[in-house]
Amino acid sequence: MSVRAQLFAASLSALSLLTATGALAQQGGLDPAKLGLNANENLRALAGSSNTAMVFDNRYEGIKGTPYAIPRWLPAKLALTSNIPVASVLLKYDVYKQRLLIRDPSRPDSLLLDANKVTGFALTDPSAPDVATGQPRVRQFRRFAEAPVATQKAEFVEVLYEGKYSLLRRYAKEMEKADYKGAYSTDQRFDELTDKSIYYLRSPEGAVAPVKLNLKALQAAAPSLAPALKAEGSKRPLKTAEDAASLLRAAEGQ
Incomplete structure (x- = not known):
């Protein structure tokens, strides 16, 4: 007998059992509680022998x-x-997937731009006014052509300062996956994208090197500017990327 025929015969048998039970209940006055128990057992039988729960x-x-x-x-x-x-x-600028998204104000959705046709872009940021002019800050981005890692050359970097030396910010995002399963999990129930940006100083010769945003690191990366950086550093704070750009500008006399 085929599998389909066996399943059909089993279904008929279960149906006959349920019908006979109902008829006996009507004729012989079976205890409704027992009838309900039998019905539940028949339902479990239809579910098969598996004990798997969703x-x-x-x-x-x-x-x-x-x-x-x-x-x-x-x-x-x-x-x-x-x-x-x-x-x-x-x-x-979607840093994690290296995509450029644009939006038409008349539409609720966004469009994916063909980034291969873009060499750079300038963002006007009203929330960050320019210290010198008081006007909305214009943030310049260009290809990281001089990147020390070949795969990063197609990425965009923000030009924080450009003179003989240039201060660049390479944006990067790292995904930390959720970890809440297993006996030794950290019970972190969400994925998290964290900022892993790196700052680079570009020399007049065109070489770039990662740099920390403190006076000692800037002096080491730009030895020809070290005395001027020291002198200017005593006059101004150095806590942010904008502070570092301002310090370099002053050191170069711009």
Whole structure:
């Protein structure tokens, strides 16, 4: 007998049993409690011999952090490989997946830009006014052509200062996966994108080296500016990337 025929015969047998039980209950006055017990047993029989239960784990809480260099839609002017001028757009730079997203204000969704045709872009950021002019800060991004790692040459870096020396910021994001399963888990119930940005100082010769944002590190990376950096460093704080850019500008007399 085929498997299909066996299943059909088993279904008929179970159905006959349920029908006969119902008829006997009507004729012989079976105890309703026993009838209910038999019905439950018949239902378990239809489920087969498997004891597998479906378990739903609702502990996962999603992703924290942002994949974007700046998590806001900002007006952007694009520089294209074709040098064709284009209208200003609203843009986000997805660092984690290395994508450029643009948005039409008249539409709720975003569009993926062909980044291969873009050499750079300038973001106007009203939330960060320029210290010198008081106007909304313009944040310049370009390809990291001089990157020490070949695979990073296609990425975009923010130019924080550009003179004889240049201060660059390479944005990077790292995903820390949720860890809440198993006896030795940390009970972290969410994935988290954390910022792993690196700052680079570009020399007049075009070489780049990673640099920490403190006076001693800047002096070591730019030895020709060391005396001027020391003198200017005594006049101003050095806590942020903007402070470092301002210090380099002053040291170079710009």
